[in-house]
Amino acid sequence: MIKKSSKQRDAIIQSVKNRRDHPTADEIYAQLRESYPNISLGTVYRNLAKLSEAGFITRISCIEGADRFDGDTSSHYHFQCITCRKICDIDMDVDTNLNAKVEKLLDAHVDDHMAMFFGTCCKCKGLAKI
């Protein structure tokens, strides 16, 4: 799929890998424009799609708004605050046994699973008290 290298794609990989905030395509675009003032938003979208398809990064689909991307491809769960909409990683073991369990239940082949926890983050919880 990916056949030649490019500075833009390298910068996109770097950006996603370095950030911890699960950015959207637009946020990555905004960041990269500082170093590459005429990078195209289409290039960002195209490369995020290629990179996630190739397994270099992970795409996270959100109920509201744009998809987000995670440079950490190791299996882990996420939490999303329903107030500020931010996503953060959860430092908790992933139950890989579930994959085999689901395989049996559905007679399917299971590659992986993802989990998203919903609630109110510590910051927004605090604000609510005021």
Place this chain on the structure above:
Amino acid sequence: MIKKSSKQRDAIIQSVKNRRDHPTADEIYAQLRESYPNISLGTVYRNLAKLSEAGFITRISCIEGADRFDGDTSSHYHFQCITCRKICDIDMDVDTNLNAKVEKLLDAHVDDHMAMFFGTCCKCKGLAKI
């Protein structure tokens, strides 16, 4: 939020509740047009949003394409085939202990969590063999 009834909304609830295939707004629209030839797509979207906000149905966000809706609001996990993109329910206990665990880890308030398993369904697995 919802203050008055309407035939259209009742039909939308019925459709989502009766179907087992986690339809998109467009699919529900297509179905309802058979009985309500001039129902508006906007009405379908607006009511799906209201109904899921009110907890009558559940919205499922997918990595590719449109959101899907589930008439079964009981907590359960989903499986999505990466080939045919269909979503099906998994008849497996939901680990509700995880919510409390995440609350402690993040000092957050956790309402719920969802899980999506990815792989190849039995049908598509079969087809691959041919």
Place this chain on the structure above:
DNA sequence: ATTAAATTAGTAACAATTATTATTATTGAG
């Protein structure tokens, strides 16, 4: 029945994403 408010159909607007096209950059063969 009257009336006020909610809901609708239809359409326009919008945001996120993908496709197109002409141009530029990368790479591998000679």
Place this chain on the structure above:
DNA sequence: CTCAATAATAATAATTGTTACTAATTTAAT
């Protein structure tokens, strides 16, 4: 190293999924 082949790009147009708007209709409480 040069240069053609072709992958990747910037810019822009088009598409898709969704929401907002408005005038007309329907609902429910007098």
